[in-house]
Amino acid sequence: MTVSQRKLPMPEFIRKIRIPAIVVLLVAATVSMGQSDDGLGPISRSAARESEGEFHFVRLAYSSNRFASQGGRRAAWQTDWPDAEQHFLKGVNRLTTVEAAENGRVLIPLDADIFDYPWIYAVEVGHWYLNHQEATRMRDYLLRGGFLMVDDFHGTWEWTSFKASMDKVFPDRPIVDIPQDDEAFHVLYDLDHRIQIPSRMFIYSGQTWERDGVTPHWRGIYDDEGRLMVAINFNMDIGDAWEHADWPDYPENMTALAYRFGINYLIYAMTH
């Protein structure tokens, strides 16, 4: 028995738009994959899964709060990315015996892989927002032995905003000034003379502070054994100093100090 097949005619308008439609759908799908679930934006979480070093610079991809800038700008957590970590990691490999992976990574708080990286960096935390689930995850991460370095937030308003989410993580742990004799300031470099590390805007304005954050504060949260879990760099921008380390106009001494802060936090995290 023979079965005859007949090709159904495609409507004319569909034939005309089919190729552009496929292109649009592919682009939309790509954008959707990058932005919808994990909040990583254009960064693919699976981009760098290889484990080529002991230390991996992990940037926390948090959700921004409702006061964060919108409309075309990058998300707050992306500030200084990726130059800051690329420069800093080169410094770590050059100045220490830490075997650091060449490239940084980005993880959201609820990513299960976060426990494979006991050091994490969060920038512009005056704009961060941690919901209850994320705060619980961060608390668990830190109490198991993880270390969080926060940076680049300034003034009363951003402090209040940062603290609102931080209080969800540790409602009962105070934020205190890190004492001068804390090992975090001596583990590799003796950081007895600390100065405010400004953003690159300092080059144009000559002003080292932003908003009303005139005085730099090195604060922290400690665990029950007196170990620093969260290093809070308030009213300063260490990330900018890393990022612009190759800028001829950015002050070399400030970049050098920023490297030293970062390295001391890292060595401290790997020893305490």
Next chain:
Amino acid sequence: MFEFFFKYSLPDYARSDLVFTAEWPVWLLLLIATVAVAGLSVVLWRHRGGATTGQLLSVWTLQLVMLVLVAVLLLQPALKTEQLKPGENTVALVVDNSGSMAYGEGPRRFDVALESLAAAISSGSTGLTAQRYTISDVAEPVETFISTEPDGTSTSIADSLIDIIDSARSQSLAAVILASDGIDTAGGISASQLADVAAFGVPIHTIGVGRDRIPEDLELTQLVTPTKALPGSTVTARIAIRHDREGEARVRVYDGDELLATEAVQLAANTTTTTAKVNLDLRDAGYHRLQFSVDGVDTEPELRNNVRSTLVKVEEQQFRVLYFEGEPRWEYKFMRRAMDPDGDIRLVSLLRVSPNKFYRQGLESAEQLEAGFPATRDELFAYDALIIGSVEAASLSDQQQQVIGDFVSERGGSLLMLAGPNGLGNGGWGQSAIADLLPSRLPPSSVDSFVRTKAAVQLTPQGADTEMLRLAATVEENRTAWASLPEVADYQATGNMKPAAMTLLNVVTETGSQPLLITQPYGRGHVYVLASGGTWRWQMSSPLEDQSHETFWRQFMRALVASAPQGISLTADSSQGATEVQLRAEFRDDAFRPVDGIRVSAVVSHEGGDSYTLDLLPSQDDAAVHVADAPLSETGTWYVEAIAEHDGAAIHVARTSVYSESEQAEYFNIRRNSALLRRLSDATGGQYFEPADLGALPDLLRYSNAGITEQILRPVWDAPVLFLLLFVVKFGEWLLRRRWRTI
């Protein structure tokens, strides 16, 4: 049958020489033989008739045999035998009257022993004077056994027999008959004791009473625990249960009145002794008298052997572990965090944080490790264990590596090598001066053996049996706990294992499993290789309340330091129930060399107040060791203090304590030890007998070589076998002649 044909028994022939009593001159015998053979040959040749050569030869042979038989009869053969001279020898009748002889099924063992001795002496030892003795801890001569009861609290068979034979030698002791269950509470008979007994040349015949198997009895035969423990540590007790049936036994452990643990032990059918481990958590400092008890069954003849006690002293002790690490890494951090709350182990670390800076942690003083890794014995030997992380062998000088070798082999310290990008094979340790110490032949540094890939860990059977790897209370729970651990972050190839190495953990990789934790003893110490720098994932990837990572490292560290001997120590070794312990005092200086020119004495005190002093003598094996046997006459806790004096002044003191059950000794090992009795008889030329089969004993007594003997001649020319042979030969010849009709 033999005796009918040969007139005397085979043993008679065996113990005698065959001699000819007719005193004919040899030349005459030769002449008669020559004439007889010649005459026989001539006569036969003349009357050969039509016989063939074969027929002639057969008849000639038979006639020759007959002539030989006649010659034997004329020579008057006899047996020459040595036997005890009647009336001039003694036999020692020895009965074991220790407490274990009171057991029995129906009649007591003691009563069976007395009956056996009476039977032996009445049936055949005529002419021997009997001397009677009882033995328990010492031998005592008695006039009669009538008033003797089995009430001795211990048994020392060898020492007792030596005393008996030594004292009775002047009375021409011909033999000893020992009736006993063979239970020796002095720890059995050593080879040297056996040689001493045999040297007297007096045969000891033994009669074994009791049963080798007692199915209705369970017995806690052995209990081994450490004598010291750190507060909060887990103590593993090893027990052995003697049984003659299969089933289940429940072991309970009490710390004073508190029930500390229970353990069900399966008693297998194919063995008579089952061993088991019981893990105990001892928290509080001080002495803990632990009582182990096996639940008995109704029919048990002795319940007292179901219980044993021991003493464990829980005390704070500061151990030091040196951790040398070449790079900051997570393993370092999390190991330190796991050990931080442990007040007993100080983890001192030297971490290379930059090419030009070492970071020190866990210091006791600002000067500690200021010059870097120790370069002298004194400095390194102050630690109990050494951990070497991801660091190149070349970072240490030859001298430093030599000191590490001495640290393990002479100091007895533990060495743990960790994996890392610069650790193990990658670090060139396989070609270093300490390569011989390691439990495997590490890959060469030219091969990158370090793999940063997560991998699951697997407990090996040997690892499951090791308390340092115990994460849960029971064997099954422990296996489950290990199986559920997160993967380690990395692993490293260890190379080929050495013959003495043991694998405790494996790592499961894409290509199969490979060793992860291996160990081997080396000299006085132990060496471990943990082929991963990624156990920190057990902490970060487990729930906060999970303590597996902390437990692993704390127990592992405790095992590392616990096996390292201290420079000054005192031990008191004994078997349960033994009436004495061997004291072993060790005095070494900071470099673990023997302290010279010292005199060592010990004060041994019972908890009740009695005490005595004894001297310890230098050991022949080790110049730092002094030893002595200390009797413990009473049950209870004994405290021992060993004092080392130099020029009359005390310079070092070492202390220990031991719990003695010396008065309970007879309740243990109640099964007859016939092997010991057989060994005793075999070594002295005697024989072992069962009580129901003493028939051969009288003859053995009569012909003993010990004592005063005489020679006797017993003729055998009239043995029926000779005449029977004559008849057979002659009848055979007649039959042949009749058949051939030729001669």
